[in-house]
Amino acid sequence: MTERDPHRPYTLIAELTYRCPLRCGHCSNPLDWAQHRDALDTSAWSRVLAEAAELGVVQVHLTGGEPLLRRDLEPLIAAARRADLYTHLVTSGVPLARERLRALRDAGLDAMQLSLHDADDVNADSIAGVPVAAHKREVASWAQSLEIPLTINVVLRGDNIDGVDAIIALAETLGADRLELASTQYLGWALANRSALLPTHAQIERARSVASAARARLRGRMEIVLVLPDYHAGAPRACMEGWARRFVVVSPDGRVLPCHAAGSIPTLEFERVGGVRSLAEIWRSSPALAAFRGDAWMSEPCRSCERRAIDHGGCRCQAHHLAGDAGATDPACDRSPMHHVVVSAFHDSAPSLVQLRARR
């Protein structure tokens, strides 16, 4: 596949491990994460990175779980740099010491995204399930002193969204270049915990207005991105910018996926890297990647909808989990015959949170 091929992916999401020391109830990693062990060693991941660059990928997100748990993160970053990929570390910052962050930068790290949970340490530690809020602020200060471009990411949920003003102020203090206020994506553990996590419509509206005022005030200093929840909008998001279109995900066990959650769709069999077929060959001809590429798979109401080229029919994983059919219209869409399951989620009773155990 050449640089001019319009169907190449731009971004590789390298899920280095599902292990993680934190216990966030909004995690979208699979419920059966323990059955998917880290199968790729340093040389297998280095080959994936080189093959991704050959395929036309320009940037890699090293993520997890917690990628810092990989002892070979430095050589993997060096391999990404050799392949000429822009290298982005997506991390909780745990466990991390300043010297390791310096080593990661020296190996070729271009930027990092650090997750925070709230500006209020007590609530942040309660969401993480472990006391890490103060350490995370220290990690942000190291990124600043080591001149590593920093994005702060906060997953918004009902129990932290009212603090969005304080979160913005904290990100400013920490010298972030960019703040992502991301609504919870209700898949994996987050779907199991949905009733305890969903904010109300009023909470969302207030966050929207606070973020919009801050965006205007901080223009040119800190970019603020607010990703609104599809549950509230009545319209689905363009998940992954379309199935197997711009993003390719490689999971810890080597499966080549269109998104982080597609492995939970039981009707699809995803190929693995490390066999005879290269990443490019898998990308071009894997039946599971072809299953929902483009729009030929769509049925009504998507097939004749004027938005199908904008949202690509929404999220296939959400359609599978909420409508029982990965090929159905995403129930987040108010034109879906199953939209009532999203509407009724706001009336679920007895919210309770299943907190993950730390995954080591």
Ligand code: SF4
């Ligand atoms: Fe998108 Fe399909 Fe809904 Fe139209 S009907 S807005 S294409 S999900």
Ligand code: FES
């Ligand atoms: Fe898989 Fe949206 S998360 S298609």
